[in-house]
Amino acid sequence: MEESSSATTGDQRDKSTEEEVIIREVDTDQPSTCPENELDDRELDGSESKPPLNKSDILKAVEVVERDSRAIADSFSSLFASLRLALSEVTSGSVDHMRCFGDAAGRLQESALDAATKGNRYINSCLRKVLRRNVDALDTAVNKLVRLP
Numbered sequence: 001m002e003e004s005s006s007a008t009t010g011d012q013r014d015k016s017t018e019e020e021v022i023i024r025e026v027d028t029d030q031p032s033t034c035p036e037n038e039l040d041d042r043e044l045d046g047s048e049s050k051p052p053l054n055k056s057d058i059l060k061a062v063e064v065v066e067r068d069s070r071a072i073a074d075s076f077s078s079l080f081a082s083l084r085l086a087l088s089e090v091t092s093g094s095v096d097h098m099r100c101f102g103d104a105a106g107r108l109q110e111s112a113l114d115a116a117t118k119g120n121r122y123i124n125s126c127l128r129k130v131l132r133r134n135v136d137a138l139d140t141a142v143n144k145l146v147r148l149p
Contacts, residue, residue, distance in 0.1 A: 053061075
């Protein structure tokens with residue numbers, strides 16, 4: 001089963017690389033329409049602000065985020081594949097246990113019915129013997145009474 005699990009995970013990774021989203025590069029040379037950029041490089045308290053990030057730093061940061069996102073996505077895909085496999089195994093195990101339980105319950109029922117039938121036969125045979133003894137005793141008593149001289 002491990003082979004099918006690793007094959008499934010490999011297939012999922014192939015799909016994730018095929019479905020990569022291509023990010024367009026934004027032209028950073030255009031002037032911004034944000035009113036914040038119209039302010040000078042000084043903060044409200046008069047201190048110097050941090051210099052803006054250059055284009056290569058932004059691209060590097062985006063690449064790092066993309067790489068980390070891809071790794072997280074692969075990790076989640078692997079996790080979900082493992083969970084799906086474990087759930088499948090547990091479910092099939094539960095179905096097997098339910099079948100086994102059904103078979104055992106059926107056999108127990110058959111055994112109980114068989115034992116009850118045999119018990120009834122034994123009780124009936126004992127009752128017949130007791131009844132036969134009582135009938136014989138009654139017959140003997142009647143015969144003694146009838147044969148009186």
